[in-house]
Amino acid sequence: MTADPRFTTTAVRSTCPYCGVGCGVLLARDDAGGLTVRGDPDHPANRGALCSKGAALAETVGLGGRLLAPRVGGRAADWESALDHVAWRLGAIIARHGPDSVAFYLSGQMLTEDYYVANKLMKGFIGSANVDTNSRLCMSSTVAGHRRAFGTDTVPGTYEDIDEADLVVLVGSNLAWCHPILHRRLMAARAARGTRIIVIDPRRTASCEDADLHLPIRPGADVALFNRLLAEIAARGATDTGFLAHVEGAEAAIAAARADRADTGLSEAQIRAFCDMWIDTTRVVTIFSQGVNQSSSGTDKVNAIINCHLATGRIGRPGMGPFSVTGQPNAMGGREVGGLANMLACHMALENPAHRTAVARFWNAPAPLPERPGLKAVEMFDAVAEGRIRAIWIIHTNPAATMPDADRVRAALKACELVVVSDITAQTDTAECADVLLPALGWAEKDGTVTNSDRTISRQRPVLPGPRLARADWAILADIGRRLGWRDAFAWDRPAQIFREHAALSGIAGGFGLDFDISGLAGISDAEYDALAPTRWPVSAARRGGRFYGDGRFHHADGRARMVALTSRPPADMPDAERPFVLNTGRARDHWHTMTRTGRSARLSAHMAEPWLDIHPKDAARLGLAAAGLAEVTSATGRAVLRVRLNNGQRRGEVFAPIHWTGQTAPTGRVSALVAGRCDPLSGQPESKATPVAIRPLAARWLAFAVATRPFRPDCAYWALARTAGGWRAELAGTDPVADWPAKARRLFALANADLAESADPARGAWRGALTENGRLVAALFVAPQPVALMRDHITACLGREAPHVLTGMAPADAPDEGPVVCACLGVGVNAIARAIVDGALSSVAQIAAATGAGTNCGSCRAEVAALIDRLSVPRPAAAE
Known part of the structure; x- marks a missing residue:
């Protein structure tokens, strides 16, 4: 090549x-x-x-949908007037109501330098700790668990531990979909050294495909399971007595574990198999993610896992340790600079007077730093709703769509005195609530650093110019700091200067004996910063990179770790007769957060083009739900309408829905509206995995599929819009009758003068229409009283072309339809895989990969390929004797 x-x-x-x-x-x-x-x-x-x-x-990438200039009160403005307005309004609100009347809500999409400036401005100069981040929603329970166990927020291990482990336990982590490259490393380790895999998850996910053991745990029962493991470790004499000399609380933790007999939802045989594999394998890595963190007892779950590793000394050595994998590119960087409301920069503690004094002196802050934590995310938006916070600046995140009780959050923002939003687009649910919109640089335009899940600092370098008036986040924040009167403190003109300041401050943290110390980089030149290679912290005179805690030295004042005595607790809200199902939420394979980036890719949208509800077939039958029908889901806080997907991998009484759809793409698919703001008392992280809900079929009079070359916005009881290679596609449903479908189609697509070809079957309630301009298809609408059976991907491919056959909904014989995408990496459709299985008599994932390419890149589609093989393979007749 x-x-x-x-x-x-x-x-x-x-x-x-x-x-x-x-x-x-x-x-x-x-x-x-x-x-x-x-x-x-x-x-x-x-x-x-x-x-x-x-x-x-x-x-x-591209300029479509980009915010290209500041907007104040809905009108375009220049930067000087926009920043003057923001500074004046913030200053006036602070003068009238005090510093705690304002807040920053940040994002793991920000670079470390951006995060540092925001934290310095709010905590050091405005004088409030009301700066928090959407990382609160994904990994703050890990932060709290680390601090409780280790004395600081340290990830002990490295990615190399996955390569070297003999057993990897995935807890609340669908690694194959949410962290595919780590899953690929795990599969490579399995192939090379026979690494065994256990998956602990209520659902049977793609990560179970190659697992040796799947434990379909009852939602919220992680503490009970790991308490059983800890009790068994002690009963079998498997504790490491030498390592426990470096640990406080072991006896109390083991006693509590023995006393905890809460139901895990697992059989005794399953628990015994788990304990046997874990205890009998020295090199164990326990990887955990949102299924652990997003819980009203998330911190306890983290500590229950850590307890088992501390008890056995399986931490900080090759191939062993607890390992949190984070959901955002710079969730770790935000933790390092104090981007959470209860932390200071460089892992220093807000509650520690010596730390506060040291940071204030380093920053030359005008007043003492806040002595108590600020408002965490859920508390912050509660305060907005109650009028205690009168100004909020939201940067690169979409809380009107993603926060628990999202409808209340959106209403609170619309009523807030001042809402400033920095983003790359005005097309978000949150941007619609803003008084001031500030155009920020996007990915591929930014310059700075990020830190990944194993403490590796990497450079983000610009390759595309920032469009029009878009600016770097750190520069926008620094401009406000200067306008508020602190010119010298915010006088940087390039991100390398901010990085050096951050690194120098980390040397003070290192002087306190803390883990985060990159003072060895405090003197790098601009050229060295530009050329900085991926670097795992710490980077100091004392040590560089590597693992933590294998030597038994921890960061509590006495140098010892803490095992925590834990008793399992049920989720904050339990199902009842009114809401008998438990809703679990999470990510889809090919989408990211609220799709402001991935939604621009037709290829990524082709796998799952609308929000769905996974439900066990027997539960669906009892409720009168059919495959591909629509379900109306209600909770104590909200309502959603989702496409039904029957899934034998769901536990009975439990359902799953993805988080990505918003008011821009599927207004009734906003699952965060269903989630209540019940939080872990230590971490402030909300319970997003166990919401009681009621489910019933949506009483739809009609369902439809629509395509168009130009954007359109439906107006009906349910719709979900997605990009295609040649335009847009949508699924629709209505609860009101439609008397004139041709007129409705023209209004929907804003095509009053296009040529219309139609096919109607009034007796069946079906109608089909194709709109053309100059003989080329520009829009089509297919209506039926039940889910419309069509070759959707073929129809979307007809946009912009002559397609006289389109009303049939079928591809011509000489134009085979590849069907919905299964492998998004290589664009392999379900029909291509089906032909390989049926016509080619292929019966393994490896054979399908060789024939079609599906699963040969990141491998996250392998489970779907395996499911197709199970469904379509024809048993071969036995050979004659």
Whole structure:
């Protein structure tokens, strides 16, 4: 294969903007001003591999939908007047109501330098600790658990531990979908050294495909299960007495574990198999993610896992330890600079007077730093709703769609005195609530650093110019700091200066004996910063990189770790007769957060084009729900309408829905509206995995499928909109009758003068219409009283072309339909895989991969391929004797 010269001569090394794996990417501009993306083979996190989202990054850039100039009160403004307005309004509110009347709500999409400036401005100069981040919703229970066990927020291990483990336990982590590149490393370890895998998850997910044991635990029962493990460790004499000399609380933790007999939802045989595998394997890595964190007892769950590793000394050594994998590209960087309301920069503690004094002196702050934690995310938006917070600045996140009780959050923002939103687009639920919109740089335009889940700092480097008036977040924040009167403290003109300041401050933290110390980078030049290679912290005179705690030295004042005595607690809200089902929420394979980036990619939208509800077939039958029908889901806080997907991998009485859809893409698919703001008392992280809900079929009079070359916005009881290669597609449903479908179609697509070809069957309640301009298809609508059976992907491919057959809903014989995408990396459709199974008599995932390419990149589609093989394989007749 000939090398692409763009990657050998002019490629820019940067970092993927999605999950916390922190994959390196090589970026090259093309002749049209677009982008080509490849995995960086020299980056230690991914070694050149990319998942489906990373591989499609080039499809997500461009000016479509970009916010290109500031807006104040809905009108375009220049930067000077916009920043003057923000500074004046903030200053006036602070003068009238005090510093705690304002708040910043940040995001793991921000770079470390951006995060640092926001934290310094709010805590050091405005004088409030009301600065929090959407990372509160994904990993703050881990932070609290780490601090309780270790004395600071340290991830003990590294990605290399996955390569070297003999057993990997995935707890509340669908690694195959949410962190595919780490899952690929795990599969490589399994192939190379026979690494065994246990998955602990109420659902049977894609990560179970290659697991040796799946434990379908009752939601919320993680503490009970790991207490059983700890009790068994003690009963079998498997504790490491030498290591326990470095640990406080072991006896109390073991006693509490023995006393905890709460129901796990598992059989005794399943629990015994788990304990046997864990105890009998020295090199154990326990990977946990949102299924552990997003809980009203999330901190206890984290400590229950850590207890077992501390009791056995299986921590901080190759191939062993508890390992939190984060959901955002810079969730770790935000933790490092104090981006959470209860932390100071560089892992220093807000409650510690010596730490506060040291940071205040370093910053030359005008007044003492806040002595008590600020408002955590849920508390922050409660305060907005109650009028205690009168101004809030939201940066690169969408709380009107993602916060628990999202309808209340949206109403609170609309009523707030001042809402400032910095983002790359005005097309979000939150931007619609803003008084001031500030255009920020997007990924591929930013310059700074991020830190991944194993403490590796990587550079984010710009390769595309910022469009029009878009600016870096740190520069916007610094401008406000200067306008509020603190010119010298916010006098940077490049991100390297901020990084050096952050690194120098970390040296003070290192002087207190804390873990986060990158003072060895405090003196790097601008050129060295520009060339900075991926670097795992700490970086100091005392140590560099590596693992923590294998030597038994921890960060509590006495140098010892803490095992915590725990008793399992049920979720904050339990199902009852009114709401008998438990709703679990999470990520889809090919989408990210609220789809402001991935939703721009037709390829990523082709796998799952609308929000869905996974439900066990027997539960669906009892409720009168049919496959591909619509379910109305209600909770104590909200309502959603979701497409029904029958799934034998669901536990009875439990359902699952993805988090990604918003008022822009599917207004009734906003599942965060269903989730109540019940939080862990220590971490402030809300319970997003166990919401009691009621479910019933949506009483729809009609269902429809629509496509168009131009954007359109439906107006009906249910709709979900997605990009296609040639335009847009939508699923629709209505509860009111429609008397004139031709007129409705013209209004829907705003095509009053297009030519219309139609086919109607009034007796069946069916109608089909195709609108053309100059003989080419520009829109089509297909209506039926039940889910419309069509070749959807073929119809979307007809947009912009002559397609006289389109009203049949079928592809011509000479144009085979590849069907919905299964492998988003390589664009392999379900029909191509089905032909390989049926016509080619292929019966393994490896054979399908060789024949079609499906599953050969990131591997996250392997479970779906395996399910197709199970469903479609025809048993071969036995050979004659």
